[in-house]
Amino acid sequence: xxxxxxxxxxxxxxxxxxxxxxxxxxxxxxxxxxxxxxxxxxxxxxxxxxxxxxxxxxxxxxxxxxxxxxxxxxxxxxxxxxxxxxxxxxxxxxxxxxxxxxxxxxxxxxxxxxxxxxx
Amino acid sequence: xxxxxxxxxxxxxxxxxxxxxxxxxxxxxxxxxxxxxxxxxxxxxxxxxxxxxxxxxxxxxxxxxxxxxxxxxxxxxxxxxxxxxxxxxxxxxxxxxxxxxxxxxxxxx
Numbered sequence: 683x684x685x686x687x688x689x690x691x692x693x694x695x696x697x698x699x700x701x702x703x704x705x706x707x708x709x710x711x712x713x714x715x716x717x718x719x720x721x722x723x724x725x726x727x728x729x730x731x732x733x734x735x736x737x738x739x740x741x742x743x744x745x746x747x748x749x750x751x752x753x754x755x756x757x758x759x760x761x762x763x764x765x766x767x768x769x770x771x772x773x774x775x776x777x778x779x780x781x782x783x784x785x786x787x788x789x790x791x792x793x794x795x796x797x798x799x800x801x
Numbered sequence: 802x803x804x805x806x807x808x809x810x811x812x813x814x815x816x817x818x819x820x821x822x823x824x825x826x827x828x829x830x831x832x833x834x835x836x837x838x839x840x841x842x843x844x845x846x847x848x849x850x851x852x853x854x855x856x857x858x859x860x861x862x863x864x865x866x867x868x869x870x871x872x873x874x875x876x877x878x879x880x881x882x883x884x885x886x887x888x889x890x891x892x893x894x895x896x897x898x899x900x901x902x903x904x905x906x907x908x909x910x
Contacts, residue, residue, distance in 0.1 A: 729898060789849050791847050
């Protein structure tokens with residue numbers, strides 16, 4: 683059964699960085715793109731960027747360019763999302779989700795990682 | 802890129818039909834046939850319900866259907882069941898970024 687297993691909840695201070703991991707299982711790691719999406723409390727979903735695990739190419743929306751870095755470690759079949767210069771508005775549940783090729787939809791999602799930014 | 806507009810909430814009795822709209826622009830919903838819909842129960846990961854405007858993944862009941870007209874996509878749940886009570890989000894490809902809807906809470910009365 684396909685699973686995307688994410689790392690546990692984090693509490694960070696404003697100005698710090700957070701790195702969330704996503705480890706897919708039960709499929710060939712480089713076959714699917716991995717996207718990151720967040721949901722702030724009481725808010726909708728927001729796309730943060732994506733990586734092609736095969737070659738490492740990434741894409742980010744303008745809002746997050748320079749502040750979000752998505753990487754992958756092929757030796758451990760793990761994808762990472764690092765968000766820097768945290769502010770309180772970054773408090774949210776962060777999800778990874780997979781996309782097959784250029785199909786433009788997300789067929790499986792991780793369980794979510796709560797990141798709380800608080801002084 | 803602004804979020805797609807969805808009604809805050811819709812409700813219906815068991816067995817009834819409800820429709821959720823998702824309004825964007827010609828740069829997203831109207832420009833591509835890449836609208837998807839996700840169901841989200843509290844504390845659980847989102848689940849894909851519809852992709853490519855109207856296609857259903859394997860395992861999704863056929864009471865869920867999708868359509869699009871112009872800049873507005875719609876998700877219809879026919880024969881509403883108690884387990885359909887959840888939040889629903891639309892999503893559209895917009896030429897590199899993806900834009901999500903504001904979310905709709907479906908309540909089964």
